[in-house]
Amino acid sequence: MPGRLSSIVTAVVFATMVVPAHAATIQITMENLEISPAEASAKVGDTVEWINKDVFAHTATAKSGEFDVNLPAKKSGTTVVKKAGIVEYYCRFHPNMKATLKVIP
Amino acid sequence: MFVRWSAAIAAVALLSGPALAQGTKPTDPQIAHIAYTAGVIDVNAAKQAVKKARSKDVKAFAEDMLRDHEAVNKQALALVKKLNVTPEDNDTSKALSKQASDKLAELDKLNGAAFDKAYVANEVAYHETVNGALETQLIPSASNAELKSLLQTGLKIFQGHQQHAVHVAAELK
Numbered sequence: 008m009p010g011r012l013s014s015i016v017t018a019v020v021f022a023t024m025v026v027p028a029h030a031a032t033i034q035i036t037m038e039n040l041e042i043s044p045a046e047a048s049a050k051v052g053d054t055v056e057w058i059n060k061d062v063f064a065h066t067a068t069a070k071s072g073e074f075d076v077n078l079p080a081k082k083s084g085t086t087v088v089k090k091a092g093i094v095e096y097y098c099r100f101h102p103n104m105k106a107t108l109k110v111i112p
Numbered sequence: 113m114f115v116r117w118s119a120a121i122a123a124v125a126l127l128s129g130p131a132l133a134q135g136t137k138p139t140d141p142q143i144a145h146i147a148y149t150a151g152v153i154d155v156n157a158a159k160q161a162v163k164k165a166r167s168k169d170v171k172a173f174a175e176d177m178l179r180d181h182e183a184v185n186k187q188a189l190a191l192v193k194k195l196n197v198t199p200e201d202n203d204t205s206k207a208l209s210k211q212a213s214d215k216l217a218e219l220d221k222l223n224g225a226a227f228d229k230a231y232v233a234n235e236v237a238y239h240e241t242v243n244g245a246l247e248t249q250l251i252p253s254a255s256n257a258e259l260k261s262l263l264q265t266g267l268k269i270f271q272g273h274q275q276h277a278v279h280v281a282a283e284l285k
C-alpha cells in the first residue's frame with residue numbers, strides 16, 4: 008500500500024495535475040466470449056487494458072459512448088479512464104458480451 | 113421462458129431431418145459436419161451481402177459474419193484433424209444446404225434496401241435456428257469433450273450474432 012499512499016500524496020502535492028502521477032493499469036481478459044472480471048474497478052487516470060485471447064475480433068464499447076476500443080483477434084487495446092462513474096460496456100460484434108467498469112475519483 | 117423454449121423446439125423440428133428423427137442422436141462426425149455446414153452457409157450469405165448490401169451497417173455486419181464464421185470453421189477443421197474425425201454428410205446437413213441455396217437465389221433477385229432488409233431478417237432467423245439446434249440437440253449429443261466445448265463457444269458467438277442482427281434490423285426501420 009505505500010505505493011498507493013505516495014501516489015495520493017503526489018496527487019495532493021501536485022493538485023493542479025489532472026492525472027495522478029502513478030496511474031495503474033487494470034487488465035481485463037476476453038476469452039471464449041467472456042469478459043473477466045465482469046465487474047472491474049479503476050481510478051480516474053488509470054489505464055484499462057483489454058486482452059483479447061480469442062481468435063475472434065471483439066470491441067470494448069461503452070454504452071455512454073465514452074470509449075470504443077477495437078480488439079482484433081489475439082490483440083489487446085487500452086483506454087485511459089477520464090471520469091468517475093459506472094460505465095457499462097459491451098462488444099459491438101457480440102452484444103451478449105457485457106461487463107461493468109466502476110471508475111472511482 | 114416458455115416462448116424461448118418453444119422457439120427452440122420449433123427450430124430443432126425444422127432442422128431434424130429423417131437421419132435425426134426422435135431418439136436418434138447424431139454422431140460426432142455428423143455433428144461436426146452439421147456445424148461446419150452451418151458456418152459455410154453463413155459465410156456464403158455474407159459474401160453475397162458484402163457485394164450487394166447498400167447500407168453500410170449491413171455491409172459491416174456481413175463482414176463481421178464472414179470473419180467470425182471463417183474463424184470458427186478454421187478451428188473446427190483443426191479440431192477434426194486433431195481428433196482424426198472425418199465429418200460425415202447427413203440429412204440435416206443436406207436439408208440445411210438446400211434451404212440455404214434456395215435462400216441465396218431468392219435474395220439474389222433483390223436489390224438495395226429490399227435486399228438489406230431481407231438479408232438481415234434471414235440472418236436473425238437463421239442464427240435463431242442454428243442456436244436452437246446447438247442448444248437442444250448438437251451440444252447435448254456431442255460425446256467428445258473438445259468438440260462439445262467448440263460447439264459451446266460457437267453457440268456464444270452465434271447468440272452474439274443473433275443479437276447483433278436484431279440490432280441491425282431495428283436500425284434499418
Ligand SMILES: [Cu+2]
Pocket residue numbers: 064065066098099100101104272
Ligand atoms: Cu465480441
